[in-house]
Amino acid sequence: MPDEKIDASLNLKGVACPINFVKTKLKLEEIADGQILELVIDDGEPMQNVPRSIKEEGHKIIKVEKLPDGSFRLLIKKGGI
Template sequence: MQHTLDITKERCPMTMVKVKLKLSQINDGDVLDVLLSEGEPLESVPRTAEEQGYRVEDIRKDGAFYHVVIRK
């Protein structure tokens, strides 16, 4: 199942807090599509997700924002 999370209005450290909270609410094997801004969130969210054992499957630009697809 795919879930989405828009953190474009959030700033660190709240970006990863919200991602971790959402990941804790979804099932193993599900995908979380995170919409985020360029800069610090784009650097920290994929890195931290992988450090915590999740798989970053895709990072792609969508207009002014980015999608980071994480599999739990």
């Protein structure tokens, strides 16, 4: 299945909690409801915390993909919950 149309991208490899989430929030403010943000975060603490915070803010994670270097690629639909 092809990816949805991506409206914004953010690479947060090497960015620790909670800065990664703050940056994600700011990026999400730039796009409209229903648009898609592509996010790359590290495994470990970021994967433990960021997806949960995104959900708590009312956005929907529509895809999770493990990249060859061990980091994760998430597609987030703004205000999708």
